[in-house]
Amino acid sequence: METEKIRRKEREYLAHREEILSAAEKVFAAKGFFPTTMSDIAREAEFGTGTLYKYFKSKEELYFTLIDEKVEEINRLVKTELLQKTSAVERIKKVLGLQFEFFERKRDFFKIYISERNRFEWTVKDDLGKGLHEKMVAYINILAEVMRQGIKEGKFRPLNPMDLAHTLVGIVNSFVFEWLISREPYPLISKLDTVLEIFLGGAQQMERRK
Amino acid sequence: METEKIRRKEREYLAHREEILSAAEKVFAAKGFFPTTMSDIAREAEFGTGTLYKYFKSKEELYFTLIDEKVEEINRLVKTELLQKTSAVERIKKVLGLQFEFFERKRDFFKIYISERNRFEWTVKDDLGKGLHEKMVAYINILAEVMRQGIKEGKFRPLNPMDLAHTLVGIVNSFVFEWLISREPYPLISKLDTVLEIFLGGAQQMERRK
DNA sequence: TCACTTTTTGAATGATGATTCATTTTTACC
């Protein structure tokens, strides 16, 4: 039947697209954007070089699509979680849990993400990189909102919410980075409590606080 | 006189080398390693392209020399500071102060540094990148030592010193990053107290601590 | 000013790799 045939084509098209994205993820994670060649990706995906261009306009589009789709996914997860009515501390716990789990499942993606996040001049001609960057910033704003809530609840000290958000993101990045480069593998999630404890309670012994 | 002449040559050689390094710093900070061409750097330094090769063997050597010399400098500063006998908290204050001041003076360098720190597969054939990476790791170890001291003094909570060090580095990176990309410029040093306060005291309100 | 050395130069070389496109292979339908 007509529609059935078209459906199958569509499914196949999407499946191939996925295969290419996932091959690209592997190679980009291993070598970085510039040293990765389109043939590298084609070889990994078991397609001819030319075929990639039937699915993506350019190397850059492939790269940014890859990152963008995953960022969308994690943002969606986090936003859904934040619909729950609960305390700021609980929210932070949940969000960190989600993130750590996500990173753990998508290790390769995270290598790409974390090195892309720290690039200043976008490798890209224009829009692709900009849009992605904005999504990353949006994430901080969501966190800052949670911090604001915590302060209003009287559970957090009355500090600048943006500063708190940056702090948390910084700590998380640092631990994820460490986890990524560590020789002996360990479950990232095992660091969750440590991160929370230090973020919430600080380094200093109680009686010493001024 | 003979030696006098040689001295002058030597001085001139070093001066030119500096000019090239500083031009490279500017261009690399603006465009990143791969998109920067040797002619870009030559143009900025007001030399011919070929001249660069009289001072550096390759683009990579130029790049890593640039980073390495600055990392050496800040490491030296920090190590000197740590010779002072004083409390862990004081040490951390001093070290952060030094760092913030240093970053503020070498903004461009820091763009390069922070994006290099987050690269996993080294752009470089071999040794240059590895050596640099080790120096970056060494820095964490120095910090961890200070944390250990703080715990022994009973001033810090008995957490894993490496975790504490990663936390502090993460927070600092996050604030420096924010400062680098911020639209309206502000003195980085103005964030010093905030960083210390959050790192030492945590986000949570006292009476809420469990 | 001249002969000689040192330094600088930027055009030429060679390699690499993104992208294209004429050709081949596969699929769909009879």
Added chain:
DNA sequence: GGTAAAAATGAATCATCATTCAAAAAGTGA
């Protein structure tokens, strides 16, 4: 099995640099 459409291919194209090197310029001492 034949043929027309769709998809896949990878060799050829074209541009972009890192690096080199023969020639030019600047410096040096007479």
